[in-house]
Amino acid sequence: MYFENIPTIKYEGPESTNPLAFKFYDAEKIIMGKPMKEHLPFAMAWWHNLCAGGTDMFGRDTTDKSFGAVPGTMEHAKAKVDAGFEFMQKLGIPYFCFHDVDIVPEAEDIKETNRRLDEISDYILVKMQETGIKCLWGTANMFGNPRFMNGAGSTNSADVYCFAAAQIKKALDITVKLGGKGYVFWGGREGYETLLNTDVKFEQENIAKLMKMAVTYGRSIGFEGDFYIEPKPKEPMKHQYDFDAATAIGFLRQYGLDKDFKMNIEANHATLAGHTFQHDLRISAINGMLGSIDANQGDYLLGWDTDEFPFNVYETTMCMYEVLKAGGLTGGFNFDAKTRRPSYTHEDMFHAYILGMDAFALGLIKAAEIIEDGRIDSFIEERYASYKEGIGAKIRNDETTLEELAAYAENMGSVAHPGSGRQEYLEGVVNSILFRY
Ligand code: XLS
Ligand code: CA
Ligand code: CA
Numbered sequence: 001m002y003f004e005n006i007p008t009i010k011y012e013g014p015e016s017t018n019p020l021a022f023k024f025y026d027a028e029k030i031i032m033g034k035p036m037k038e039h040l041p042f043a044m045a046w047w048h049n050l051c052a053g054g055t056d057m058f059g060r061d062t063t064d065k066s067f068g069a070v071p072g073t074m075e076h077a078k079a080k081v082d083a084g085f086e087f088m089q090k091l092g093i094p095y096f097c098f099h100d101v102d103i104v105p106e107a108e109d110i111k112e113t114n115r116r117l118d119e120i121s122d123y124i125l126v127k128m129q130e131t132g133i134k135c136l137w138g139t140a141n142m143f144g145n146p147r148f149m150n151g152a153g154s155t156n157s158a159d160v161y162c163f164a165a166a167q168i169k170k171a172l173d174i175t176v177k178l179g180g181k182g183y184v185f186w187g188g189r190e191g192y193e194t195l196l197n198t199d200v201k202f203e204q205e206n207i208a209k210l211m212k213m214a215v216t217y218g219r220s221i222g223f224e225g226d227f228y229i230e231p232k233p234k235e236p237m238k239h240q241y242d243f244d245a246a247t248a249i250g251f252l253r254q255y256g257l258d259k260d261f262k263m264n265i266e267a268n269h270a271t272l273a274g275h276t277f278q279h280d281l282r283i284s285a286i287n288g289m290l291g292s293i294d295a296n297q298g299d300y301l302l303g304w305d306t307d308e309f310p311f312n313v314y315e316t317t318m319c320m321y322e323v324l325k326a327g328g329l330t331g332g333f334n335f336d337a338k339t340r341r342p343s344y345t346h347e348d349m350f351h352a353y354i355l356g357m358d359a360f361a362l363g364l365i366k367a368a369e370i371i372e373d374g375r376i377d378s379f380i381e382e383r384y385a386s387y388k389e390g391i392g393a394k395i396r397n398d399e400t401t402l403e404e405l406a407a408y409a410e411n412m413g414s415v416a417h418p419g420s421g422r423q424e425y426l427e428g429v430v431n432s433i434l435f436r437y
Pocket of ligand 3: 230266294
């Protein structure tokens with residue numbers, strides 16, 4: 001036991017003052033015909049929860065994540081597995097996500113790293129069978145090792161490119177072995193620092209080639225899940241090619257990868273791109289590419305990726321509104337989030353997940369209420385009513401021409417008023433549902 005003083009976390013309701021209880025996440029509660037746990041397949045991010053100790057640009061770790069073993073050893077890797085499964089079980093989290101180098105220490109020789117990955121995945125598999133906990137997605141860390149300083153798929157070096165291929169191949173093997181539902185590409189170093197040394201077209205073509213080879217290999221070993229691109233505009237690179245959902249979807253279509261890939265949308269990445277979280281979810285959903293979510297939040301006063309636990313209920317509500325409208329996710333909600341550096345105790349890890357799970361549960365409850373209330377939907381319906389009949393219906397049905405529309409406008413006499421957007425009224429509707437008492 002690594003978290004002896006922490007009980008199994010139970011639902012106690014909004015009136016509860018017990019810090020180690022859910023106030024809103026009630027796994028079996030039915031919302032729009034489905035239990036909460038099915039709407040919200042939560043996942044633990046191995047890297048933040050079991051590896052990150054709070055190091056930042058100005059200071060070293062504040063949290064002890066050794067779990068009683070010496071960091072950098074396989075004993076430590078196994079202790080993290082034990083701690084991780086105890087953690088997930090106590091919170092009722094059904095999935096985890098991992099990078100290759102989160103689950104084993106990387107060796108000098110990739111053959112040795114791969115051997116360690118085989119060993120640890122055997123160990124993880126046993127735990128999965130014992131607990132019923134599953135793998136949401138896996139990925140290869142192609143940004144930490146100095147060899148990837150100029151990118152992985154976008155690197156200028158063919159040798160480094162091969163290393164990236166080797167890591168993807170092994171990460172896919174392990175993801176398939178663990179029954180992962182998805183495989184993520186996050187292109188942290190796939191971008192540039194200056195165009196003075198960069199052939200953008202060449203680099204983007206090479207990324208697409210690597211993704212195509214990954215799809216071919218993945219399908220050949222029985223991977224039936226979705227590949228995901230996780231868009232992010234910047235950090236660590238000045239400019240990253242997967243800037244936002246719209247950019248990534250265009251890239252996938254250009255290179256014929258759109259049938260195998262969907263989006264993994266992270267809240268903090270959408271806001272770094274100058275969008276709302278809801279915006280990138282909507283763009284993905286209307287293109288049939290909303291796959292999975294990295295559930296966190298950023299800080300609007302900071303220009304970087306803070307990976308905070310979700311707290312903002314407006315954002316979780318509008319996220320769940322998009323997810324419900326899209327008919328749910330094929331992926332899940334991965335808490336790609338870390339406790340703040342001064343929240344350094346193991347108990348804080350539990351408070352963080354309770355906060356995040358409750359924020360999404362509340363978002364789900366409120367989004368369902370907004371949809372059931374119907375005022376927002378009927379306003380939108382009404383707003384576009386002029387396309388239901390007459391000239392509007394002809395436009396929608398591709399039954400008209402520019403000449404006919406021009407003649408129609410000329411005969412109108414005066415320009416019709418499009419009607420009020422009623423933003424403030426609609427925001428009031430949302431508040432009246434969110435803060436109903
Ligand atoms: C970093 C990313 C990363 C991906 C997986 O900003 O969020 O953690 O989710 O490589
Ligand atoms: Ca992030
Ligand atoms: Ca992420």
